[in-house]
Amino acid sequence: MTAYPWSSAFALLVLAQLKGHGVDGEGPSCAEIHTATPLVQFGSAVSASCLITEDCPLAKDTEFDVRWHHNNELVQGTITANASRRASQIFISNFSEPSRLLTCYICQGGCQVVAGLVIRAGFPPSCPQNLSCQTNLTKPETLHCSWTPGSDTLIPTNYSFHLVNMRSLQMTNYSIQPGVNHISIPRTEFLLYSEMQVFVKVQNSLGQATSQPLTFIPMEKAKLDMPRIKRVKPEPGKYGCLTHSWSLSDDQAWVMSKLDIELHLKPVDNTVTDEEKALVRKRNKRNVVQCDLLHGTEYQAQMRVRYQQSSPWSEWSNQARGTTLEKAPTGYLDTWLKVTPGQHYNTAELVWKPSKQFRANGKNVSYVVSLKKMSARRCFTQGNHCTFKISKAAQKVYLKAVNAVGKSRPTEVPVYSKIALKQACSLSVRPDGDSALLVHWGSPPDSSPIGYVLECRQQHDSNSFFISFHLLDRNQSSALLADGIEPYIPYNISVYPKYEEGVGPPCTEVAYSKQKAPSIAPTIKFLVISDSHTELSWDDIPVSKRNGIIQGYRVYYEDEDGNMEMREATERRVVLRDLKPHTRYKALLMVSTSGGSLNGSVETLQTGSVDALGIVLIGIPTCVGITLVFIIILLTTLTKHEWLKRFLWPKIPDPANSSIRKWSTTELLQDCPPQRDSMEPVLVFLSHFSVVDLTDKEVDKLVQTNKDHWLRHERDSDLYSCGSSQPPSPFGSDSTSEPVPYATLVFSGPYQSQPPPPAYLRSESTQPLLEEEEPPSPTPFGCVRPYENVATQGKDEEHIFSECDETAGVDGTRHQRWEDFPLLNSLAVKDV
Template sequence: MSFSLSVKSTIHFVGVLSFVRFSSSLLGLFTTYGTITPQSPQVEIGKNFTATCVLYETAESTADDIFWTCNGKVPEELYTKINDSAVSVTIKITPDTCKWLICNKQPRYVNQTPAIHGIMLTKGYPPEKPNNLSCMAVQSGQKISPILNCSWEPGTRDELLKTNYTLHTSWTGFNSSQKSIGYINMETFPSYCELKIWVEVANSLGKVQSETLTVGDANYLVKTNPPLNVHIYSENNFPRSLLVKWRRPIEKHFFRLKYNIRFCAVGSEDWSEVPPNDTESDVDSFRLQHLKPYTEYVVQVRCMHSIGLGYWSDWSANATWWTPEDKPSSQPDLWRVVIPSQGKSERRVQVMCKDPVESNGRIRNYSIKIQDGGRKTVLVNRSETESRKIIPLYQFVLPDDGEALIELDACNSRGMSPRASLTIPKFTHEPPSVKSLSWFTKEGRLWVEWVPHRGKARDVTEYILEWVSVSDGALDWQRERASRTGLANGNLEKFKRYSISVYPMYSGKTGKPWTEPAFLDQKAPMVGPVVNVSRCGKNDAELRWMEIPLDKQQGFITNYTIFYTMGKQEQSITVSADTYSYTLKHLTSGSKYVVRVMASTVAGDTFGPEYTFNTLEYAPGEIEGIVVLVCLAFLFLVVSLVVTCILKMERIKKKIWPPVPDPSNSTIANWSPDFPSKADPVSKENALGDVSVVEVDVFDGRSLCEEDKAGLPLKKDKYLSEEHSSGIGGSSCMSSPRQSVSDSDEGGDSGQTTASTVQYSSVVASSGYKGQTPQPCSSQAQTPSFARSESTQPLLESEEQPEGQEGSGQPHLRHPRNAYFRRLPGGSSDDDDNNSGDPGDLNQLEMEDQGLTLLQFSPLEEGSQQTTPTEEGQTPDGQLDPIPSYLPQLRGYRPQ
């Protein structure tokens, strides 16, 4: 508890002590402990300044406690102790000296302010003396104005202080002055009186006065108005002079005047002045002499006090007039233009001229004399409004082997000029040209230099410098007297192409020219080349562009740059200035390209418009080549097929059209070699004699002969190996080809293939029958033997049995007859033709056919047992069915 009270008492004591110190500092702020003299002075830059700080008794300090600050503490060696309460300081004033100088004392407390007093230093310079004081009084109406205007030159440095300028005169008046000018209104101008004038300048650092301007007569300070009503007059008898008259601007009782006159030709800036001694007297007219005849002149006049003191008046307004005409004093400038004729041995000459330099009047006409083998005189009149600088005079034709002398006289109203002459030599005898020619530009002018021809330089009297505008053909020329450099003085235009030519003149005879193109100045072409594609291929394209018109080139073309772009890939090619076509190579086929051409001069570049083209998918002739190759290949294929067909004709015919044998030559009658048939004595070669129809009585108890029995086992094996082909007609042309073994060893054709062989079958009911005559045989019943023929004869329609007719009850449909195997009674083919329409014969044939149906045809099967015809031919009711000629085929013919 006691500890807490002790801490609180300590904190309270410290707070009271801090408050006392803060109060003391506040009292110090509002208490003055001393002062500084002088107070806020204006100090001069470059000089020393001394200030003294004096302490009051209330400061409770001594001089030893004082220190000075000025942008920092001032060094103590600059202090001077005056007594115990005063200390001075001396500092040098510079433009960088501080603005505030403060006197301080050492503080007794921590928070006590050390400053005692401070002063502000105003820096500056004292005024400088004005120089060149001058004053002028101007004319106002017919009198002199009472206001005197003066001017002077003030000091060059800035005073940095407020400075007053005051203009004073020996005559009282209102004064108004600025830094360099001022005026005094004297109410009445003191003519013929002495006048003193000066300027006074003062500021806080001092005062200064100019030199006094003393004038014995105030009229010497007067500037009058310019002379009035200036006029010019000409006199016909004096073509080289003009009379100038004027009126004085002020009355003579003020003072006398003297005059100054100047003149020049209209358009010229070179003024000529009349000598001052010729116009010192107070006159009102003057005659100008030694002027050029028929020339317009401009004249101006001014005046001032005749004593020569004071000021010249302003120049009067321009007065212009023409001098009278005089006869020409120089010859006309004669020249020609020679134009060769196309395909002819002649030249067309255009004669032209300029007016004489000293025409001394308006040229009214020209007289031309031409000697080209004859002599002719031509008079050319000029109109009043003719203002051309170059006058075309006459045009004539001159042969290449001819020479002409042209003489020209110019006439005005006062007489004729000296004669000018020009000789045009023969085309083959023209004197030589200069050796070389060059040009350059300097300060916007065109300069031409040339080198004379060796050995002929002494004979040259002058050179003709000619320039022709290429764009419009404007021509001009000038003469250079035995010089090697010429400045083209014509009105040449920038960015325009000119043809510069130099002609050496040999005593009036023109030599050969040397011509070079030139530009006064160059810049980028006005337009770019217009490009187009003249030929486009698969991987190349030929570009063409026209030359930029000469009036739009604006400089010499240095090169062309071709830019071509496909997609975002751009490439460029630079070609020479004389190239106007280029072939782009290694392009991508079937692609789109954008091309443009840039023309360049030494001063810039200009792009032409863009052109878009597409390369070809195929090169020219490539499609035609492909078509030709395809056609040739197709033709080769066709020819090969045709040749193959020709070479394989027989095999192809056998493949497509199998050979069909003649039924009349069929070997069906000779199927069985063991049972040869008897020859029909009445058969003929063209009849079906080889085919026989065997009629067998099945109920005949006679059996096959023993010799037939012996052949059955052998044939049985042969039949079983061929899968038991069906009977007659059992195979068709549509069945699959199979190998067939002939029943007879001598009846088959070994050269025929199985694909072209159609097999036939025959049934021999009994071995006892051979041919058509039955033979006695064994009494035992024999199974009918099945024989096969390898005839290539296709089956006939009547042999093919549709499946739908198997169960038909119509015997004639179930067992169709084959007409080829039929032999009419009588056996002769001739008889067949003759008796084909006999109904009796047809009935007999049908009866025979019915007898044949009693035979049953079946192939032998392995392991099968032979049956007698009686067993097979019986029906359940004991009746005999008609025996078919061959077994009916189910589902077509069995494969062979």
């Protein structure tokens, strides 16, 4: 089965092909398509049949099939009863296309179209809505009616307008062109004061519909022309009353019936009051009087009219102004007094504004400020601000409003003395749109204010300009400032707490409703230029040119090689360090606000060179510093030579200052046996000695070296014998020429083993054992103690003392005891 795409362009080709087969009657016809109606309702069912004629050349003496083109493909239809395959029928349950061409095909090997029929689908018409009519009394007089048409029917639809005179029941029909939903009927075809009915009818092949009929009197639907106010003037002898003279247009001057009039009055000066008046009356008078207005106040008036309640309003008239009769001002003013203490007098700043109860009752109102009710005035102005001097004892200030008729009762303003009161805390101001500021504050701790005063001043280059103030309730902690606030302009916002005894100090903050980049950038000034640094400064930007709160400054500088660096600054001064000498730099200053940044002009600077004077200025302090350091070190060396000696050279024991000299003192005799015949204290045992463990070879070498050294002195002195008054010096005849060497005991093996005996060697030290050698004291037996400065090696202890002539015993024999030789006794090694 072959599928054929279908389109409207293809339909033209099919119709041309059908024409060639005689479908149009010029040749033999092969088939005919029959249906109940070629126009059906959108979405309904459609049935059609195709009948093949007997003389169709495509169906003679051959077998064939009849098929339909449906949904872009050829489908087999149903065979009609009692037909020999020459009739086929198709059924479409939902016809959902605006139009479709049904075609019938004969298929024998291939398929060829033989008949076709166009079927259209649409909707029945819907009722028109919102039918309305309005009578126009301006020439040419007409009755204009309009409506809202229903949905599109997709098929040709006719509209008609019908007008019925309810008195004579005469109907007039008007045909409406397709796509038009309004009509204008001339004045000659209707009566102004006669009831009539109108409706709209819609009809097409699928049905018809009629709108809801509208019954009315044409004059009730008339929209009158805009009235004209001739003049507005005060009513003579009546305060607060204005008379308005008005008229209709010349074409409608014949309308004499009572009309509804709406009068709208608004004060010209909105700062006085925002009260508006609207009056609706039914009357045919040409003068309208409105009372209950403010005295001496200028009003702006407009009006409009209508025939009756169901009639449409006319357009608003022209604007006209009138002023009521003046009367003395009434009510009190809202005031705000600030006192600045001075040396002899205080300076008072008083501002005021009308309260809700105040009525100026006049066009030109002035204000008088005085210190007493009947005293001379300090200020006379038509503004709302006054600054004057008052004495320190003043307690009240009086304010009056004056016009051409009289003056108001004075408003008393208390003068508070300066006392210590708490201020409002945590004040914050943020933008609320481009022309408003939202203010928040907190109540003072441990205090109960009775209210707050919110003050707004505009900053200027020289001073601040007062804008407004607001008296707020004690429970209020926020307020919106919108009057007189403009973007890019700084405002000083202050909140004062009010107490029974006075007004507390303010909390103030500078705020912008909107910020942007500054209008100008400051110019860089070079204060100091040296070879390695430079100091820059710049002037402050005028307040009127800042356009926001300055967040900070940035200085960009670049050397000749293109190396760029940046320094930030919060103040109007910065120092650039670590610069190269004799180098050209370019510097640029950028100033920023929260709304943007602006770059200034590029300035050029040349760093200096390091000249001879600079070298001298640098060298002289350096040399002086080095000299002072050297002098200090030298003085320290001379005064602290002992400390320096210990610091530079290692500490060497000095026997002259050792504690060995104290062994003979009385304190050390407690461990010695008492001596009866000797006046010299007995030496005590050595408490410590040095032990050096060496190998055999090292011991022999060390002994031989010391032996050679001591043999040189044996020629001049030998071991002294008993009875000598002074031992000879081993270093010569002069014992003071060379110091007495001291000894070290060296063992050839571990000192724990007794044999072999230790070698007692003399030291190479030239330090004296004592500062002055005292003569050796005789022993109790009349001999010199032989253990002083003894040199021996390889001898036993008894042989050392064999040279003593005296006998210690009663029997004449010699007795040598270790206790008599404390030095040697300390060298005794005992088994452990």
